[in-house]
Amino acid sequence: MSPDTLRRRFLETGGIVILLLVAVAAAAAIIEPRFLNRLNILNVLRNFSFLAVPAIGQMIVMTTGGFDLSVGATMALASVVTAAAMAAMPDAHGLQLLMPVALALACGACVGLVNGTLVARLSLSPFMVTLASLSIVAGLTLYYTQGIPIYGVSDAFVYAIGRGQGLGLPPVLLLAIVVIAIAIILQRRTALGRHFYAVGGNVGAARLSGVRTHRVLITAYVLSGLLAALTGVLITARIGSGQSTIGGTLGLETIAAAVIGGVSLRGGSGRAENVAMAALCLTIIANAMNLTQIDSKFQTLVLGSVLIGALAFDRIVQGRRANV
Amino acid sequence: MSDRPDMAAPVVLDRARPDIRQFAAQAKLPGLVFLALLVLGLLDPRIVSSGNLWNIAIQTSYLALFAMAQTMVLLTRGFDLSLGFTVSLVSVISAMVMTGSGDMPILWGIAAGLGVGLLIGGLNGFLIAGVGINPLVTTLGMANIVMALASTVSGGFPVPGIPEAFTEALAEGRLIGIPVPILFAALCFAVLFLVLRFTVFGRGLYLIGANPRAAKAAGVRTGRVVAIDYGVCSLLAAIGAMLLTARTGSGEPNLGGNLTLESIAAAVVGGVRLTGGEGGVTAALLGALFITVISNAMNLMQVDGYLQQVLLGLIILASLILGRDHKKR
Numbered sequence: 001m002s003p004d005t006l007r008r009r010f011l012e013t014g015g016i017v018i019l020l021l022v023a024v025a026a027a028a029a030i031i032e033p034r035f036l037n038r039l040n041i042l043n044v045l046r047n048f049s050f051l052a053v054p055a056i057g058q059m060i061v062m063t064t065g066g067f068d069l070s071v072g073a074t075m076a077l078a079s080v081v082t083a084a085a086m087a088a089m090p091d092a093h094g095l096q097l098l099m100p101v102a103l104a105l106a107c108g109a110c111v112g113l114v115n116g117t118l119v120a121r122l123s124l125s126p127f128m129v130t131l132a133s134l135s136i137v138a139g140l141t142l143y144y145t146q147g148i149p150i151y152g153v154s155d156a157f158v159y160a161i162g163r164g165q166g167l168g169l170p171p172v173l174l175l176a177i178v179v180i181a182i183a184i185i186l187q188r189r190t191a192l193g194r195h196f197y198a199v200g201g202n203v204g205a206a207r208l209s210g211v212r213t214h215r216v217l218i219t220a221y222v223l224s225g226l227l228a229a230l231t232g233v234l235i236t237a238r239i240g241s242g243q244s245t246i247g248g249t250l251g252l253e254t255i256a257a258a259v260i261g262g263v264s265l266r267g268g269s270g271r272a273e274n275v276a277m278a279a280l281c282l283t284i285i286a287n288a289m290n291l292t293q294i295d296s297k298f299q300t301l302v303l304g305s306v307l308i309g310a311l312a313f314d315r316i317v318q319g320r321r322a323n324v
Numbered sequence: 325m326s327d328r329p330d331m332a333a334p335v336v337l338d339r340a341r342p343d344i345r346q347f348a349a350q351a352k353l354p355g356l357v358f359l360a361l362l363v364l365g366l367l368d369p370r371i372v373s374s375g376n377l378w379n380i381a382i383q384t385s386y387l388a389l390f391a392m393a394q395t396m397v398l399l400t401r402g403f404d405l406s407l408g409f410t411v412s413l414v415s416v417i418s419a420m421v422m423t424g425s426g427d428m429p430i431l432w433g434i435a436a437g438l439g440v441g442l443l444i445g446g447l448n449g450f451l452i453a454g455v456g457i458n459p460l461v462t463t464l465g466m467a468n469i470v471m472a473l474a475s476t477v478s479g480g481f482p483v484p485g486i487p488e489a490f491t492e493a494l495a496e497g498r499l500i501g502i503p504v505p506i507l508f509a510a511l512c513f514a515v516l517f518l519v520l521r522f523t524v525f526g527r528g529l530y531l532i533g534a535n536p537r538a539a540k541a542a543g544v545r546t547g548r549v550v551a552i553d554y555g556v557c558s559l560l561a562a563i564g565a566m567l568l569t570a571r572t573g574s575g576e577p578n579l580g581g582n583l584t585l586e587s588i589a590a591a592v593v594g595g596v597r598l599t600g601g602e603g604g605v606t607a608a609l610l611g612a613l614f615i616t617v618i619s620n621a622m623n624l625m626q627v628d629g630y631l632q633q634v635l636l637g638l639i640i641l642a643s644l645i646l647g648r649d650h651k652k653r
């Protein structure tokens with residue numbers, strides 16, 4: 001193989017993300033030995049799940065050439081809906097607890113449905129549509145709660161999902177693994193998955209080859225909304241209350257994870273496993289900074305630098321292309 | 325839209341009845357502003373009192389500065405998602421310099437503020453035009469970095485004790501009877517209007533937005549123009565930030581929180597296209613005026629702040645949907 005094809009292979013298989021992941025994990029372990037502590041590893045994996053699940057949704061939207069800025073707001077909405085519904089039915093137990101969860105997921109799917117419909121049917125800019133829905137959803141959630149946490153989340157729910165263990169692992173991690181696995185199968189083995197790429201690569205060509213582009217686009221946004229809502233539910237189970245502020249920086253982090261994971265902003269490419277690894281990188285960085293007690297505000301500085309640095313590196317390795 | 329130069333127009337203009345159509349397109353937003361004032365004035369007469377109209381004019385001048393800054397990069401298919409936090413950082417740093425000891429603290433404060441703005445804009449420009457990273461991600465990353473700096477340099481606290489001369493001059497001052505913020509906005513508007521219409525740089529921005537490759541082929545130094553453009557954007561944001569700082573009387577780490585969203589909203593409501601090459605500072609000014617009128621009225625009617633956020637989102641959506649036919653023409 002020539003060096004050129006080698007380089008392309010390296011990029012296609014997400015070589016940079018693997019390198020970054022190894023480097024970050026090694027650095028964290030060397031700087032802070034407590035990083036390798038069993039409890040801390042579990043903690044990292046749990047936080048990883050909260051980022052990876054919505055990042056998969058973001059990735060799907062981005063492969064269609066779109067953007068979902070409303071992810072963070074949808075998480076908060078789902079959290080508040082879950083908590084409010086559980087507080088309204090204090091005697092619920094067992095499978096009845098699935099009703100608030102279903103309600104929250106439905107809310108997330110609705111946000112995605114509206115986003116997707118506006119983007120697909122009215123061909124509006126995904127960036128602006130989701131910016132507007134971010135404003136609307138966050139505004140509604142904050143108005144309902146006035147910024148105050150909602151208590152009354154069922155204890156059974158918190159112990160089962162948020163703090164329990166399955167196979168010695170946090171249930172949220174198992175869920176995240178399932179989501180990632182489904183996403184990989186979706187992308188590699190199903191028509192829908194290929195249609196996501198097709199629509200992102202060239203909408204016109206996709207439509208001419210018989211892809212129902214509108215339906216595919218709407219599905220992408222619905223999936224993103226659904227996964228964001230699922231994350232909101234999981235976080236609610238973890239912290240035990242509904243909060244209108246949980247989405248804060250997570251929405252941006254999903255974009256960072258997707259971009260570092262090699263999802264093209266022009267659409268048409270991106271792989272779930274690379275995005276998951278990028279999410280793990282970001283989680284490890286945040287965890288290492290927490291362990292070394294670096295001001296949490298500085299973490300956003302590192303997040304921003306990693307985002308720009310990864311892309312600059314990518315750009316330099318790939319060689320410059322016309323991109324203004 | 326209103327001040328789109330024909331040279332950069334990528335579509336064939338409708339020659340049949342250009343006057344009526346163009347007039348209708350151009351008069352839509354001023355008409356809407358007028359209508360909004362009329363309806364709101366009927367609902368609550370305080371809104372159209374002369375004191376409040378001055379108030380609206382002053383509030384508009386801040387948002388207009390930020391919307392014009394955003395427009396400058398939107399024209400090239402760019403974005404500045406770091407604008408809001410740039411405002412915060414400029415506010416905090418210029419306030420820290422001003423309240424520090426030394427000769428001529430005000431001058432140094434202004435210099436520091438403008439310098440911070442230029443630095444951020446220059447970095448954005450270098451990464452986007454020089455390294456070739458997507459503007460959205462570059463400024464998103466920059467937003468994170470700048471936010472972290474803004475909320476840590478002063479320990480996250482407001483910086484009080486700004487010299488009174490500064491606040492008196494920039495917030496309460498009047499020249500020939502007109503409040504200083506309005507003068508600043510008007511001056512920046514005039515300069516940018518002329519630059520966009522009559523300079524090689526300005527025309528270059530439209531060309532790059534309409535078709536980057538064609539612009540390059542036509543001899544526009546796209547890299548340099550785009551880099552300078554981001555500098556201009558952040559510089560305008562810095563000017564607005566210092567005017568706002570003079571108004572609040574302290575350096576505020578949270579000053580710019582919503583400004584990124586609002587500046588994009590104002591530009592888009594005014595008719596600037598995210599696909600580049602369309603719109604101008606007139607659109608930004610009108611969009612800023614429209615949004616300010618609405619939010620001013622909601623404040624007077626004591627609408628919940630969170631509901632205002634919902635309404636802002638709905639206004640953006642409405643203007644996107646209404647502006648759509650224009651694109652399809």
